[in-house]
Amino acid sequence: MMEMFQYDFIQNAVIAGVLISIAAGIIGSLVVVNKLTFLTGGIAHSSYGGIGIAIYLGLPVLFGATVFAIITAVIIAMLTLNKRNRVDSLIGLMWAFGMAIGIIFVDLTPGYNVDLMSYLFGSIIAVSSADIWYMAILDIFVISIVMIFYKEILAVSYDSEFAALRGINTKFFYTLILILASLCVVAAIKAVGLILVIALLTIPTYLAEAFANRLSTMMIISSILATMFTIIGLAISYFYDISSGASIIITAVTLLTIVKLIKK
Structure with missing residues (x-):
């Protein structure tokens, strides 16, 4: 297994995987x-619109996806804050709109287009140095925000009504959590793609819930599990020449199933 680490692209993939896993564990919780x-x-899925626009304008794809995802997160926060009963319709609308915008701008882009499948299903072995720096900065930002506002985020997460009575701006922190989630989604695009990103955010946390009784502990365990899934998935992808994103998620689902069966 150690032989695969002699290649630079594998080393970059592992570094990126660890950085993504840290963010995914925290935000996924x-x-x-x-x-x-x-x-x-x-x-x-809405952030695909940002990918399409970035390709059309010749901008860095992650930059376009980040801007579009943050705008989408703010809009979704505004629309769903007081209309939780219609959340499914609103999300379906934003989902379809973002994907449609992305497809249209990609179609309008003249000449040869990049491999869009890598953004849908992930291609962590293709990460660049710029991508790794983006992920590192994201981790620093996410960890800093969570540490600074941990008590407020904890209160809003478990009892938003009580938090509001204590004078905490629940609307702000609800929006902040969605913005952080949007940033994590963009970072994870390179690892597992838009289609599978939710699995990377949620499966480690579902497992961590069985071993943690505090939010902070859950975040740490989730990050460790996500890192483990990513490295094992990368190894499987390397030795069997299959998609890295799919390998990571299959690894996560398999271990989740085993743990649930053992618990039963």
Whole structure:
């Protein structure tokens, strides 16, 4: 297994995988605890619009996806804050709109287009140095925000009504959590793609819930599990020459199933 680490692209993939896993473990815990999985899925697929626009304008793809994902997160937060009963329709609308925008701009781009399958299903072995720097900065930002506002995020996550009575701006932190989720989604595009990104955010957290009784502990365990899934998935992808994103998620689902069966 160690022989694969002699290649630079594998080394970059492992570094990127660890960085993504840290963010996914932290943000995934917030997504699951706040029951925002479906909303985050809507943001993930809507960000395809940013990918299409970036390709059309000749901009860095991750930059375009980031801007579009943040805008989508803010819009979704505004629309769903007081209309939780219509959240499915709103998310479906944003989901379809973002994907449609992306497809249209890609079609309008003259000449040869990049391999869009890598953005849908991931291609972590193709990460660049710029991607790794983006992920490192994202990790620093996410960890800093969570540490600074941990008490407020904890209160909003478990009892938003009580938090509001304590004077905490629940609307702000609800929006902040969605923005952090959107940033994590963009970072994870390179690893598992838009289609599978929600699995990377949620499966480690579902497993961590069985071993943690505090949000902070859940974040740490989720990050460790996500890292483990990513490295094992990368090894499987390398030795069997299959998609890295799919390998990572299959690894995660398999271990989740084993743990659940053992618990039963």
